[in-house]
Amino acid sequence: MSKSAKHSKEEQKNLEKKLGEVLGLERAAQKAVEELNSMKLLESSSKKEILGMKDEANSHEEKIMKLISDISDEKEDLKISQENIEETAKETEKKAVKMMKTYLGEDPDSSEAIEFLAIAEGGEVIHYEVLNAISKNFKVKELSNTVSSILKEEQKHLQLCIDLAKESVS
Numbered sequence: 001m002s003k004s005a006k007h008s009k010e011e012q013k014n015l016e017k018k019l020g021e022v023l024g025l026e027r028a029a030q031k032a033v034e035e036l037n038s039m040k041l042l043e044s045s046s047k048k049e050i051l052g053m054k055d056e057a058n059s060h061e062e063k064i065m066k067l068i069s070d071i072s073d074e075k076e077d078l079k080i081s082q083e084n085i086e087e088t089a090k091e092t093e094k095k096a097v098k099m100m101k102t103y104l105g106e107d108p109d110s111s112e113a114i115e116f117l118a119i120a121e122g123g124e125v126i127h128y129e130v131l132n133a134i135s136k137n138f139k140v141k142e143l144s145n146t147v148s149s150i151l152k153e154e155q156k157h158l159q160l161c162i163d164l165a166k167e168s169v170s
């Protein structure tokens with residue numbers, strides 16, 4: 001027996017699910033910014049900050065991918081399936097894209113665009129909060145460190161979107 005505690009199947013499934021969800025949300029966030037930008041819905045005053053947020057989403061996606069590959073290779077007691085995670089990521093991304101279409105409707109304006117981004121960032125914060133709580137049960141440093149550092153950046157993204165949403169109507 002290794003010294004680290006064994007985890008129940010359920011705990012491992014939860015971890016897989018949440019990792020898949022945050023991965024899907026990071027991908028959807030990048031697509032959303034690209035799409036809103038190509039629809040000319042980003043105001044020039046906030047475009048730079050929003051594109052910066054998209055770059056960070058890309059770096060989060062890479063960090064989560066590296067984390068998944070590291071922890072599934074090295075930790076024998078952490079039997080997480082990269083396939084299951086990818087499957088959840090795809091489903092989540094699809095749902096998020098669908099939500100954006102529903103929210104924006106036929107003729108969206110730039111304040112609706114920024115409000116949608118705020119909703120998306122809120123979704124990311126919630127999922128990272130939950131993943132952060134789950135991570136604490138696993139006592140795997142790379143997992144908890146990566147998740148808590150991304151969570152802090154997501155909180156900043158959410159605040160930025162809230163500020164921009166307020167500016168867009170003032």
Ligand SMILES: [Fe+2]
Pocket residue numbers: 029053057121124153154157
């Ligand atoms: Fe974000």
